[in-house]
Amino acid sequence: xxxxxxxxxxxxxxxxxxxxxxxxxxxxxxxxxxxxxxxxxxxxxxxxxxxxxxxxxxxxxxxxxxxxxxxxxxxxxxxxxxxxxxxxxxxxxxxxxxxxxxxxxxxxxxxxxxxxxxxxxxxxxxxxxxxxxxxxxxxxxxxxxxxxxxxxxxxxxxxxxxxxxxxxxxxxxxxxxxxxxxxxxxxxxxxxxxxxxxxxxxx
Amino acid sequence: xxxxxxxxxxxxxxxxxxxxxxxxxxxxxxxxxxxxxxxxxxxxxxxxxxxxxxxxxxxxxxxxxxxxxxxxxxxxxxxxxxxxxxxxxxxxxxxxxxxxxxxxxxxxxxxxxxxxxxxxxxxxxxxxxxxxxxxxxxxxxxxxxxxxxxxxxxxxxxxxxxxxxxxxxxxxxxxxxxxxxxxxxxxxxxxxxxxxxxxxxxx
Numbered sequence: 001x002x003x004x005x006x007x008x009x010x011x012x013x014x015x016x017x018x019x020x021x022x023x024x025x026x027x028x029x030x031x032x033x034x035x036x037x038x039x040x041x042x043x044x045x046x047x048x049x050x051x052x053x054x055x056x057x058x059x060x061x062x063x064x065x066x067x068x069x070x071x072x073x074x075x076x077x078x079x080x081x082x083x084x085x086x087x088x089x090x091x092x093x094x095x096x097x098x099x100x101x102x103x104x105x106x107x108x109x110x111x112x113x114x115x116x117x118x119x120x121x122x123x124x125x126x127x128x129x130x131x132x133x134x135x136x137x138x139x140x141x142x143x144x145x146x147x148x149x150x151x152x153x154x155x156x157x158x159x160x161x162x163x164x165x166x167x168x169x170x171x172x173x174x175x176x177x178x179x180x181x182x183x184x185x186x187x188x189x190x191x192x193x194x195x196x197x198x199x200x201x202x203x
Numbered sequence: 204x205x206x207x208x209x210x211x212x213x214x215x216x217x218x219x220x221x222x223x224x225x226x227x228x229x230x231x232x233x234x235x236x237x238x239x240x241x242x243x244x245x246x247x248x249x250x251x252x253x254x255x256x257x258x259x260x261x262x263x264x265x266x267x268x269x270x271x272x273x274x275x276x277x278x279x280x281x282x283x284x285x286x287x288x289x290x291x292x293x294x295x296x297x298x299x300x301x302x303x304x305x306x307x308x309x310x311x312x313x314x315x316x317x318x319x320x321x322x323x324x325x326x327x328x329x330x331x332x333x334x335x336x337x338x339x340x341x342x343x344x345x346x347x348x349x350x351x352x353x354x355x356x357x358x359x360x361x362x363x364x365x366x367x368x369x370x371x372x373x374x375x376x377x378x379x380x381x382x383x384x385x386x387x388x389x390x391x392x393x394x395x396x397x398x399x400x401x402x403x404x405x406x
Contacts, residue, residue, distance in 0.1 A: 053275050081293060081295045083296055084290075085289065088285075093308075093310040093321065
């Protein structure tokens with residue numbers, strides 16, 4: 001269970017309750033099944049709509065104030081010096097789950113030197129490594145086969161065809177994380193967010 | 204001159220007044236010297252600060268309401284089906300001008316099939332083609348040599364070392380646009396924004 005809510009939180013068609021580490025009236029933040037770099041998290045509106053233009057002004061404002069607060073926290077906690085913030089807004093821009101989400105990826109100098117340089121993160125985001133939809137479907141299939149719990153898609157809404165970049169740096173050793181590992185990280189980051197709020201770091 | 208303001212508008216150290224097509228109390232939108240795809244524009248806070256965490260809550264809210272309005276307009280006007288929205292927040296994330304800016308890049312199905320697929324846009328953004336700082340410095344140097352007007356940096360604040368991706372699709376034929384071409388586009392997009400506001404499309 002999430003430390004933050006008794007409600008079921010869904011990201012597209014997928015139940016992600018145990019991955020959620022921050023909730024506001026209109027937005028939520030979740031840890032990733034397969035982070036591209038340490039601290040790679042997502043922020044979404046609570047209302048599941050596919051496109052950025054679907055959001056109300058109040059949702060836009062809440063979403064990006066949340067992105068800002070979460071960004072500060074992950075940059076600090078993961079000892080980073082910069083951030084990539086990106087929205088793939090629509091299938092033809094590489095979106096893999098039809099629920100608006102901002103990627104927040106903490107960056108450090110030379111962190112991707114081994115993978116081709118700073119911008120390798122985009123290839124990773126766009127390649128199979130970053131295909132959130134495929135990863136969540138894979139976890140759901142495992143859960144159905146009795147290998148775990150959670151992450152069950154309620155229907156096929158999570159499926160979209162998606163252009164792929166031929167992965168230059170396909171790291172086949174990168175396994176999806178287990179529920180426990182994600183929940184532990186979510187609890188840790190939830191505590192950090194609460195600490196920021198109490199200390200006034202985020203106000 | 205910009206159709207919108209008699210003030211000088213600066214992006215980092217660069218004067219970009221003639222490129223501005225939308226102004227709000229806290230944000231502005233500008234056309235690009237070298238758009239990666241048709242309709243590639245930028246939205247920035249009027250206050251020149253390098254990092255997203257430097258923005259006040261009011262600035263964050265105004266910035267992303269502006270991003271949303273501008274996104275809708277360019278998607279419609281450039282007949283696109285999706286958008287990439289991205290912030291390189293800090294040098295180690297690929298930022299080339301130390302003034303917060305969101306890239307908005309209209310996308311269409313298969314628009315980058317010739318360049319390697321949907322995500323080639325990121326390589327382009329990160330490679331020399333997307334190095335806004337270098338491009339603006341190049342224009343400023345031309346202006347100083349008497350080849351044109353505008354875009355003069357007042358100091359060296361626009362310079363940052365920036366990790367480079369070895370450009371897979373270096374399009375050497377893509378020349379920086381002239382002042383007149385950019386101003387014409389800015390005037391066109393300013394009229395489209397005004398039309399959206401009058402028609403209530405953006406409310």
